[in-house]
Amino acid sequence: MQRIDVPKPLPELVYHAVLNAICEGTLRPGERVTQEGMAARLDVSRLPVGQALKRLEGEGFLCPAGRRGLRVAPLTRELVRELYGLRAGIDLVAAGEAARRCDAHFRREGQRILEDGRSALAARDVPLLISADEEFHWLIYETAANARILEVMATQWHHTRRVMLHVIDDVANQEPIWDQHERIYRAIAAGDAAAAERLAREHADEASGWLQQAAERLSA
Known part of the structure; x- marks a missing residue:
C-alpha cells in the first residue's frame, strides 16, 4: 500500500516562505511587512498570509x-544575549546526553562535518560555514535523543540562523569556533559527559559574547 502524501496547508507554506526570507536575509531587519504586500509577492490570498504573519510575530521574527503592518524584528544585543543564554543550558544538557548515547553514526558524521567546516574556512565560504555549524549542533541534539530539546530548538535555531547570517560577513573569527567544535566532538565521541557539558557551555558563552558585540555594531 502506497503512502498518501497530504500537501501542507497554505498558511504553513506561507509561514515557511516568509520565515526563510527573514532567516536568509531577503527580508532585512526593520523592513516593513504588510499582509497585502506579502499576499501579492506570494500570489496568495490575504487570509493565510495573516495567519502566518501572526504566528511569526508570536515567535519574535x-x-x-x-498602526498598520509589521516589520522584521531588529537584531539586538538583548536578543543575542537571551538566545544564547537559552542555548547555553540546552547545549550543555544535549552534549552530556549525546556523550552517553554516542555511537558509530555520531563519530562518522561528526568527523565529516568537522572536515566540511574546515574546508569552508579554507575557502572563506560563509554560507557553507553556517550550514556546517548548523549540522554540527543538530547532530548533537539528535544524538541526545531528547524530544523536548528537538522541539525547542526547531524554532529557536531559526533565530540563530538570522543572527549568524547578518553578523558573520567573513571567516576571520571562525577558526577558534571550529577548534571548540572539535574539542566538543572528541569529548562526546570519548563518552566523557562531564567534559562535553563543560565545553558546550563554554562554547555557547563565548559565542554569545562576540555575537552580542557584533549585533550592537550592526544596530548602531
Whole structure:
C-alpha cells in the first residue's frame, strides 16, 4: 500500500516562505511587512498570509510597525544575549546526553562535518560555514535523543540562523569556533559527559559574547 502524501496547508507554506526570507536575509531587519504586500509577492490570498504573519510575530521574527503592518524584528544585543543564554543550558544538557548515547553514526558524521567546516574556512565560504555549524549542533541534539530539546530548538535555531547570517560577513573569527567544535566532538565521541557539558557551555558563552558585540555594531 502506497503512502498518501497530504500537501501542507497554505498558511504553513506561507509561514515557511516568509520565515526563510527573514532567516536568509531577503527580508532585512526593520523592513516593513504588510499582509497585502506579502499576499501579492506570494500570489496568495490575504487570509493565510495573516495567519502566518501572526504566528511569526508570536515567535519574535516580526514586531509591530505603527498602526498598520509589521516589520522584521531588529537584531539586538538583548536578543543575542537571551538566545544564547537559552542555548547555553540546552547545549550543555544535549552534549552530556549525546556523550552517553554516542555511537558509530555520531563519530562518522561528526568527523565529516568537522572536515566540511574546515574546508569552508579554507575557502572563506560563509554560507557553507553556517550550514556546517548548523549540522554540527543538530547532530548533537539528535544524538541526545531528547524530544523536548528537538522541539525547542526547531524554532529557536531559526533565530540563530538570522543572527549568524547578518553578523558573520567573513571567516576571520571562525577558526577558534571550529577548534571548540572539535574539542566538543572528541569529548562526546570519548563518552566523557562531564567534559562535553563543560565545553558546550563554554562554547555557547563565548559565542554569545562576540555575537552580542557584533549585533550592537550592526544596530548602531
